[in-house]
Amino acid sequence: MNIDEIKKIIKDGENSYIEFKEENIRAKELAEEIVAFSNSEGGIILIGVDDEGNIKGVSDDKIEETVMNICRSSCIPHIVPFCEIVEIEGKKIAVISVPKGQNKPYYTVDHKYYIRVGTTKRIASKEELLRLFEASGSLHFDISPVEGTSMKDLNLDIIRDYFMKYNTFDLFEESSESVERILVNADILKEVDGRKLCTVGGLLIFGKNPEKHLPQNGVSFAHFNGNEISDELIDKKIIIGRIQDVAEQLMVVLKNNMLVPSVIDGLKRKEKEEYPMLVIREAVVNSLVHRNYSISGSKIRVLMYNDRIEFRSPGRLPNTVTIEKMKIGVSYARNPFLVKYMENMRYIDQLGRGIPMILKKMKEAGAKEPLLMEQGEEFVLIIYKA
Template sequence: MDLNELKTLVARGESEISEFKKSTAQLRRAMETLCGMLNGSGGRVLFGVTPQGRIVGQAISDKTLRELADWLRRFEPPATITQARIDLGNGKEVLMLEALPDPVRRPYVFDGRPYQRVGPTTSVMPQETYHQLLAERPDSRTRWETLLAEGYGPTDLDQEEVLRTVRLGIAAGRLPESTGNDVPDILNRLGLLKEGRLNNAAVVLFGTRFLPDYPQCQLRMARFRGVNKSEFLDQRQIEGHAFALLDEAMLFLRRHLPVAGRIVPGLFEREDEPLFPLEALREALVNAFCHRDYTIAGGAVSLAIYDDRLEIWSDGTLPAGLTPDDLKRDHPSKPRNPLIAKVFYLRGVIERWGRGTQKIVELCVKAGHPEPEFGEQAGSVWVRFLPSGYIAPHRVAHDLTERQREILHVLSKKPSMPLREIRSRLENPPSDRRLREELLHLKKLGLVSSSGHGRGSAWSLVRQDNG
């Protein structure tokens, strides 16, 4: 492109396929615009041109080009963006970047987010549009969730759950009020029915029969005694559609999670809350159901509660290019099952695409806990929740009583305490003699220590791994 052609292009003004930037100091906004153009019909961004159409140019150094290359590497999938430099003859140039979209690879994301171009404006693409474009990729026909569910029809689905999804979707403002109550029509709108035939995603989301064809629609839950899997207090393994499994998991958590008591300001009343924020745990479970690899026939989502931690595992690996550390910061949203994720979103279960793992971290930190740990091991992805403080063990050489565990919890609050202070902090304090017997028993087990003698003695917690 020469200078005359540049002037002709600039004279047309900004539009859906053309945007002006005064300098490369606006590279991030320019990349977002190029992403929107890639998700549309293409376009150009010109650096060295003001929004009013005045050609001012800029000096383009090697450092500028290196920075540009770094920004261009943030597109997923890798995008075709050509570069051209138009010399203005005064030591300055106009840099033109042209986005050449490939419909086969659309939708594109930049720095973890997809963008769209509407007229001369760039904005974040709505999640529903993103998932629709993702489902339209040619390779979507080979994804497990889009394959036909042979031998299954609409009558094999939980139709009340389908209608409940519509009600919740309308309430969330994500489905039109005109959606109606015709189940086949609803399934068709959700992308779960094509020419009267269900796909695998429909069975995962709403199925009522799973064996022997869908053994992977399973949830495994356990509350272990101690910090390993040698003994459990409760263990369950159930089959069901994703929404039923999510409900069962939340019930299990409410039943088995330790509670942390706090005083409600202004009321002077004790309020018991689960040790970990339920919203964070629910988000982690939703991620597991949406992103797991359903092609693994013996796979499942697993929920394990130990004395010192909680873990959620799902079969499948992270998308190519993502590491466990990436899950704590902005990262590309690459759902393994976009149809399944789309229905969770429309139902209002997912609030914002691509931020689930970051939201989990934020909720735990806000509740005063350490950041959860993410990992990938033996073909599975896991998230581990850790408490902020001491959690008394259930078992050492043998089971501990609730009173003994309460004494340990009280001792965890201070470096040392005299007997009378320990007694004053217990909800139903025993006699001094009985409390001393309990402390001596805990000392024998190596959980507490004492210093001093008689009335001047003090008791301390022996810090160690819970178990």
């Protein structure tokens, strides 16, 4: 990083990715800042600059060694930032570049998990900590128990049909104790302190009214007459229910909102699709199966414009997954329960094939390449009209 870049950072002040610290910062506090950045999106700590952006400098010639020792001894797992010393206005500044962590969650030696929020660090809440563990792959939210639920919240007829079709036995021929044991072994129920609670996935696939206990479930659909969210609203719907039913209903809504132009092929009139329906179905099911259900209060958003459809799913990509990896078929099952059951019910084919197929089909249709990106706390897939 050159001097002009650092001067600009200092001039712009602290933000979600920039923190100023004076040389007398305590080792414990510096460890907390580094952990917070690693648990978030990474960032830069300038040591030798006060909160107002005044350059104070550092006098310790071994500041880099000191920082690295703190990262090894006070951050778990160990964090390895990039440290460089830059001289500005005759004073030395330590520039500590902390990468986004690949082994989240990180914590300090006193077992506290910090995250970066705006210009400050704070101890992660229970929900935020849950998302950190989920992103690491050490916890899967879709098999977590949902408080206040019981087997009464499940549609046993649908569960029976599932087991009849895929496991070739009749659930209704079993005793009530045997049924409970089967549902626990299938991760549809989870035993907690002697109680049998529905799991998140159990409710989403087999629940009577999943949104009663999981208000984040479902899709918010909007169709605009234009290419901006401020344009005229043509249609708006909230689609709720079991995720397989949401997928089917959303497909109907999308198809009903599409124009169906036609071309003359010889003596016949042939309909021409705006979007390949195979691509749309894959995008719909992917958004439902792979979203982060631990983020409460936020539904999947599907926004339809004149030139594109946007699928906006709550939750950033898990630790090891990148956009480039997704494009070549590398994937990660955030919700392995949902993947397993939706795959058995033939809603999805094989983990990792969805995005490459979407890219291939849209290229064949002559459309602009679909855009994949993380935006805020959402993963966004944009499919452009063919």
